[in-house]
Amino acid sequence: MTLDRQLARAMVHVAGVESFAQLLSDPSGAERLEAFNGGGFDYSLPEVPVCVVHAPGPSGAVPIRVYGTRRPAKPGFADTGVPGLVWLHGGGFTGGDLDMREADQLARELVQRTGGVVFSVDYRLAREGVHFPVPHEDALAAWLWAAGHAEEFGVVPGTLCLGGASAGANLAVGAAMYLNDIGEPLPAKMLLAYPFLHSELLPLADPDGTFSAVPRILRLTPDDCRRMLENYIGGPVGMASSYAVPGNADPSGMPPTAVLACEYDDLRTSAEHYADSLRQAGVPVRYRLEQGATHGFLNHSAAMDIVQRGLSFLAAELTSAATVSMIGIGGSGSSAGPTFLDEQAGTNVIPLRQQRESMMTEGRVLKSIEFARTGEDGSRPLLLDLYLPAGQDGPHQQGRPAVVHFHGGGWRVGERSSLGPVCDSFDLTPFDVLTEAGFVVVSADYRLSDQAQFPAQLHDAQAAVQWLRDHANQYAVDPDRIYAWGDSAGGHLASLVGLAASKAGEDLVAAVAAWYPPTDLVHMGEQALPNAVARASDPGSREELLVGAVLAEQPDKAAAASPISYVSSHAPPFLLIHGTADRFVPAAQSQSLAAELEKAGADVELLLIEDADHMWQLPDGSPAAAGKALAATVAFFRQQAAHP
Structure with a gap:
């Protein structure tokens, strides 16, 4: 295959750029980035109701932008519920916000396509001394709030999904893993777009040389990945909790998962390996490889055909999660969820997952x-x-x-x-x-x-x-x-x-x-x-x-x-x-x-x-x-x- 034609044409705007920081340091950088993302296409965002709520968390309130109509579900009438999704944007743990297309456009499109509700989370970024577990805790806090208030928005308990893109997918999987570890109700389904879940990845084969046409700004080298994780963790990757680098942990017991991967993405192997590990653990998986796509393609205008295909996949998976859960199959959902603050000391109590048992013989x-x-x-x-x-x-x-x-x-x-x-x-x-x-x-x-x-x-x-x-x-x-x-x-x-x-x-x-x-x-x-x-x-x-x-x-x-x-x-x-x-x-x-x-x-x-x-x-x-x-x-x- 080759790069998507619309994406390939847009890449002229970022040719020769090493990073987004370099691009935005140029006086014309913001304009070039908008042109690259498809700002010139004829497209209007769907008009949907939006409100802002705040979830209590260990590091303070976590803002959540809620897309969709506030309409309480009717007690005893599960079939009147609507799909619900808690969504975490990407940005390498240090960037991104609720206004980026991967957050705002995606939420509006999914609400319009499914009639559901999207809870878009404004988690704290790993900047200015913020490191793990703070973003992880923010993701948990948002999930617990949304699970506890889902019925107020017409989402039936047990049908709420959790997902994210890139670094946001990492946070989503880490949060679900924590819920799984402590025996709490899980999301009905995980929706992951080009996830970043592993500390070490094998390089992708490039027999036809197409990867060489992808601008450096869209590539993620092993050093890039290591630096992102070290910044997020606040130390060497080797000291990371499984909740910070969840791809290597045992996924047994995790919810059904839909994975959207990109053909020309250095992180594709992370998506592939995680999907394989889920299958081996007996977890239902839906895997879609978006042909011709590069990392972060959901940040482009939804006027692009490739973005439409990605959104359609996520919308279908979100709708099916609600339908399947309502007939008694799939995730168990959640109500109020666990409290992860020590009520006596007011301190964070997030246990670290045991990753390895001693090789010594039993009894010693x-x-x-x-x-x-x-x-x-x-x-x-x-x-x-x-x-x-x-x-x-x-x-x-x-x-x-x-x-x-x-x-x-x-x-x-x-x-x-x-x-x-x-x-x-x-x-x-x-x-x-x-x-x-x-x-x-x-x-x-x-x-x-x-x-x-x-x-x-x-x-x-x-x-x-x-x-x-x-x-x-x-x-x-x-x-x-x-x-x-x-x-x-x-x-x-x-x-x-x-x-x-x-x-x-x-x-x-x-x-x-x-x-x-x-x-x-x-x-x-x-x-x-x-x-x-x-x-x-x-x-x-x-x-x-x-x-x-x-x-x-x-x-x-x-x-x-x-x-x-x-x-x-x-x-x-x-x-x-x-x-x-x-x-x-x-x-x-x-x-x-x-x-x-x-x-x-x-x-x-x-x-x-x-x-x-x-x-x-x-x-x-x-x-x-x-x-x-x-x-x-x-x-x-x-x-x-x-x-x-």
Whole structure:
């Protein structure tokens, strides 16, 4: 096939343009963009009723523009209901609004074609310090409001659909996955247009060279996709929740799904792979490949034939969802939906999906042990997983060394089972390697920064270590050989656990290993590399969210949360490992802490790994850096265990 003729003719207006930002920086950019999108075609938007409502959400009210007539459904007469759709526009998580054609034109056209109602969501964009889970929470808030008020607009409960385009499709799938995980009623159907659901995609074949005719502004390279996701997540892709990158998660139990893909779209493989995974999970799928279309084609004028075909597909799927659901087949719908705010603490409670189970044999890992309770009424449990060496069944084997690990994720996301994609891909995980070496391993949760500010995270980490000390005899642990370990934010906490206790004259842990840890929040921003993806000095940075203050304005708070502030001559032995190309936590953070420890007379080893980025990512994609770091860490703990 070839590019759609109308689209191909429109591309002259954006020829040679690298990005939308570049286009709009030109004085004639807005005019060229409108010409590209088909503004010169003879077309009038359908006139439909429109009103604006606001859904309550964790980050504040979420505006929703409602298209369609407000007409309550008649009780007991399901066949009088109309189709309903909650829709999320695209824009790479950083752009787009309710006035773009992909939102406004689409909503009006679907209302006119189906007689239904469209709830178009104005979710917060990943800009000015906003990152996941905020847009995800906004999508959930909008869905819950629409599900709870659907009958007011004539939409029968159980027939409401959820969908979106590109990044909006990501948010829609992430929201539905969350509802599925917590056992709440689901959308009747998912409507996804050219979805962006995966962190890594295979390149598309281009045997006839047609892709070369697509302007750069419409292409999405692997680097483009990685940057979009890193900005959305607020950190490396590897630390993302499944709700942020839902394409790789198990879709079992998800609603029937309609997918509209584009032939000349670098994200087409994301649509294809997701459709395949749904089929393999037994989820009904309707997949349409729009021949000749490029990514974002629904942003063009509906006067174009190709846009008409795409809208017709979505309208038919929306109508069928209402019809099928009303005769008792399909999604279960929703009424009021769940509350995702902790009523006591007022904090966000969105659980992270467990993506991987340990490769250890059954019986050697004890999951989800409660080690503490938090919250004003003590209602929120903190959990840990306990990994036991082979042959250890009780207290008859005394004196095992133990390692308590704290996960990374910028104190904002993350889960206790993971050390990032490179390490998680190993046949034996780092936890497995340590247990094979005879160590007991504890991997503990802690409150994230959207649940509580520092020092809550330190208190939780200390509580996990104290729990192990209190249960040392039960699990055959030598309390004098308990060590702390963590990566990134977890490395920060492990360092604090070791240093704060030792400065106070306590021996909570006997040694610390930290991978790429933030150690000096006061100076971290100025140490960032020129190509840094995130800086501590950025407004709304992870570090500012942790301490609840602008670091430059309240340096005392920044210092209080910095391991370097607690260095003393009583510090335990330290191993610090950092990549020299780390774009998230500069290697200078480990170098500064190492220098202070050495000055205090403490035993410290600093290992810098050339060219390694955060989470041991290397330019060639190899796991060599992670392997080197893991080997050094195991050797360090073995040395400490041999000479307590």
